[in-house]
Amino acid sequence: MYTEGLLHEHSRLEDEYFYKKDRELIEKIKESEKQKQELLERTAHYHKCSKCGQHMEEKVFDELAFLACNNCDSVHMSLSTLEKIQGNHKGKVFLSEISEAMQAAKALKESA
Numbered sequence: 001m002y003t004e005g006l007l008h009e010h011s012r013l014e015d016e017y018f019y020k021k022d023r024e025l026i027e028k029i030k031e032s033e034k035q036k037q038e039l040l041e042r043t044a045h046y047h048k049c050s051k052c053g054q055h056m057e058e059k060v061f062d063e064l065a066f067l068a069c070n071n072c073d074s075v076h077m078s079l080s081t082l083e084k085i086q087g088n089h090k091g092k093v094f095l096s097e098i099s100e101a102m103q104a105a106k107a108l109k110e111s112a
Contacts, residue, residue: 049074061097070109073102 047056047067054071064084066077075098077085085095 050076062093066098068098068102070105073106075102 047058048054049056049069049072051074052069052072054069056067056069056074056076059066059068064077064081066075066081068075
């Protein structure tokens with residue numbers, strides 16, 4: 001009789017141990033799936049226009065990099081690029097070049 005009690009106690013402790021291990025494994029799997037989902041969400045928006053959702057092309061002008069949308073004429077750039085443009089003669093030329101290129105692209109699109 002005494003050994004039956006010990007067997008039941010041992011079985012209960014074993015069940016608790018495996019339950020705890022299963023819960024830990026489930027939590028790890030959930031965390032992994034959450035990280036995968038976040039990565040998918042980030043990559044789904046990579047080089048996409050925030051205005052119209054179309055793909056944006058990376059362009060470089062005098063070492064200044066930016067993204068340009070051929071659909072809605074939006075331009076996206078990093079803060080470091082914007083800081084380089086501020087108060088710089090090359091920056092003013094850069095902005096006028098972007099404006100001319102976007103107007104030409106828009107005219108070409110409208111004529112098609």
